[in-house]
Amino acid sequence: MTYFYIKHIIGWILLLFGVSLIVFTLLVSYNIFTGKTLSPQIFVIEEAPIEEEKEIMEIEDPVQKMIFEEIFKTGQISNIFPAESMNMMMNLISFSIFAFIFLFGGGQIAGIGVRIITIKQQ
Numbered sequence: 001m002t003y004f005y006i007k008h009i010i011g012w013i014l015l016l017f018g019v020s021l022i023v024f025t026l027l028v029s030y031n032i033f034t035g036k037t038l039s040p041q042i043f044v045i046e047e048a049p050i051e052e053e054k055e056i057m058e059i060e061d062p063v064q065k066m067i068f069e070e071i072f073k074t075g076q077i078s079n080i081f082p083a084e085s086m087n088m089m090m091n092l093i094s095f096s097i098f099a100f101i102f103l104f105g106g107g108q109i110a111g112i113g114v115r116i117i118t119i120k121q122q
Contacts, residue, residue, distance in 0.1 A: 011116030018110025025102040032095065043090040 031037045 007116055007119065011113045011119075014113030014116065015110050016113075018106045018108070018113060021106035021109065022103055025099050025106065029095075029099050032092075039088070039091045039095045041091060042094045043087055045087045045090070 028037075032039045
């Protein structure tokens with residue numbers, strides 16, 4: 001009889017832990033996606049210097065050479081697609097995957113708790 005109550009208490013603990021894990025993950029995700037907090041910085045992309053002259057010399061087609069000079073030599077590519085946006089996008093994608101894992105795990109833990117709670121006394 002006491003074994004049944006111990007299992008029942010463990011079931012409630014698992015249920016509350018799973019639900020709290022889900023709620024915590026949702027709150028953190030909400031704060032990140034509304035801009036209240038920054039996403040975890042997992043990826044840090046640094047701009048590498050481009051060896052412009054060497055790469056331009058290797059291009060034989062004059063049209064490609066002109067396009068390369070206009071885009072890379074003048075720095076126009078950083079205006080079109082800044083490195084910070086790539087960094088932020090990769091960090092948000094990685095955080096979303098991490099949050100999904102936490103939500104899934106919380107759901108599984110809560111499910112185990114519910115199954116333990118619903119076990120009939122023998």
